[in-house]
Amino acid sequence: MSKQISLENISKSFSTDNRFVEVLKNITYSFEQNKSYAISGVSGSGKSTLMHIIAGLEPQSKGAVYFDGVNIESFSKKQKQNFLRFSVGLVFQEPFLINELSVLENVIVKGLIVGQTLSECKKRGCELLEKVGLKDKIDSRPHVLSGGQRQRVAVARALFNPVDFLLADEPTGSLDQQTGSELVEFICSCKQDCGVGLIVTSHDEMVASAMDCVLELKSGKLEQRIF
Template structure:
């Protein structure tokens, strides 16, 4: 289809949910593609379907119809075990709430996705330390999440998303739980990673200031793309 450089192709995706026997159409034929190294923002009002779309791209949910290709592969054709491995390797997630494991240190939280499918403990540790330094947390390696500030926790979550060097990082309202200053810092960090490493990002946000810093903004409303710029 479009070009081989597309990290992601979304083609005519539909998704509905049953709520109390009532069918709610959440995505109604969404199509777009994202080139390698792009930073794309998805904006739209509450209920527009942003999180649903990211969850489908992240292979956490299946579309009713349509397809997605990540790095040229259709993840929904994989077996469950293959899909779990694919997701772990190819996709990084950053959510509004950090979802760090409370009983583990920052370093351990970042290492977890990389040790699941590898025996290279010392390599994982080295890489996790490098990334935590990159996100400005070299002096917080052994802090548990409750010993970190909100902004720091979110930076640990970013480091965890990057540990396996994924082709695609999905961020759902990554600044939604931060004050303006920490939100700006987090966005600066994502832009720096995008610039330095060339990581491809898709960021769902309500915040026009966050969206404006992306290469491209896709506007979603009532489950359809209504504009793009």
């Protein structure tokens, strides 16, 4: 059964340096697992903020996020852990890799946490890294990679455990057209083959054209461009 992430009347404002910024205004929208979504919007329009709220990592000012009908604020600590391990795979705009670990270790750490064996994890990690075009970087440390290579490690890490949704914040932001297309093709194959719902923020028309639904964040509202 296809799961949903539903936003109900989500608003978010920040107050800093005596300035009040209302970034998201009363957004109501449902994302379906069996669809793919691109969210565009100019820099500062609130794309990353929205992604953090969807993942329950940033509190909204008003409204609620529901995962499959359950308000994510009502999750226990254990349910929240499971939500972040098995329901959503996150690719942040900054990849946040652990520099002390190799590329492969960064990717497999989520599997080790949930008790999979090292050999199983290494096998899957190598397969994923091959799919994102980084087979030859398995033993490298993240700090020697380019920004785009680090982003691709983050995509492999996000997809390590089978998840219901991939939330990827500008995953092609640092990639050239060719590498970007290959990454988008891989992400789309995860939807086709494993039923992963895709929510991808991007400025890139190539990403938009690969997704089923194209949304735009504009003046705090989420508008549907193409469905």
